[in-house]
Amino acid sequence: MAGGLRLLLPLLLASLAAGAAIGGSAEAPSGRAEPGPSASVSPQIEFGECTVTCGIGIREVLLTSGCPGTETKCIVGVEECRTSVDCGWGIPISDGLACVKIACIFMPPEYRFKYVWKMLIPNKTAHILPSDSSIMKVCRDTHSGTFQCETQEKGTTVASIKYTVYAKTETQTKKSKRIETEQSRRTTTKPEQSRTTTKLEQSMRTATDAILVFSLVTGIIVTVGVIIPMIFMICYWGAVKSFWKSKFVQDNQKKELDDKRSLE
Incomplete structure (x- = not known):
């Protein structure tokens, strides 16, 4: 800041x-x-x-x-x-596991303002801290709590901001809870992804089975409709040949008879 x-x-x-x-x-x-x-x-x-x-x-x-x-x-x-004047709750400019740095609100040059740091205690009068710097370092093990910085100019407060500094153990607990929450979300998401993958695999298998059945039926139809007649013709070629020969003779005789009638 x-x-x-x-x-x-x-x-x-x-x-x-x-x-x-x-x-x-x-x-x-x-x-x-x-x-x-x-x-x-x-x-x-x-x-x-x-x-x-x-x-x-x-x-x-x-x-x-x-x-x-x-x-x-x-x-x-x-x-x-x-x-x-009230800027509500701020975010530390440096947030470590052991200590944090929090800053007041000011405009350059910062020495023209006076900075009053307070430690806010519930149901009690705020405790004014000896620090008069625009930036204050707070260590979690010794000074966790709520802090407020008032930026003053000529005795008038022109800006005010508050920070909450958690104890080290509380910070670790919050971090652990955040990790557990993220892991829980991932665990919840994975079964959903698995269910989606299973449905997709089932759909693909159904489509594959349908293609296989269609190919099998087509093969059977081709076998019955084409191959079997060819085998029959090969086995009974003499009879087939005699049939077509007699049919050809009958057709010729019929044609000659029709030609004679047309001439008469």
Whole structure:
């Protein structure tokens, strides 16, 4: 978090230069995040959305008149903006089995703010810790619990974030439960996959059996309809030959008789 916020330093410096060029910062319009130190500004100035939904961020300063070319709006700088103070629950910037590192919310330069670390105890007054750094290291064996960091500027809290640091044994238990849950999901998924594979194999076997039956029936039909008649003709070739010869003679005689009748 701290590294990401440091990247915003050049933008903040640019906003200060832009503020000097246009005569100072402007107050946020109704319904928008409040900026940092502000002064009256020309109505030709508008502001973009704040980059954060809580704490401290930056926003664009837009000029609506006198932009180069045909542009109706142009960016002349950036400035700091403020949103909701409560940022809820944060994620540690470093999460190890033994210790974690948790960070406050700030904008560069971080030394301009004051950081108040508290350990929250249920049904009791919060215990203020001696640390005044923007980043605090908490070891699980000695200081597990709920922590809160308030970022203050000139005595006013501008951002607040909370963290829960679990004890080492509790972390190991959660990790074991997570592993068991993943294994359970895998075990549940495997039988389903096996059932799907079994159904697919059964379908393939049914299709194969149908093809085999069709081939067998076709073979039987070919054998009965073609091969058996051929065997019969071979065995009784003399009788078949006599039959066709007598049939040929009868056909010729019938034809001659028909020709004679047609001549008469």
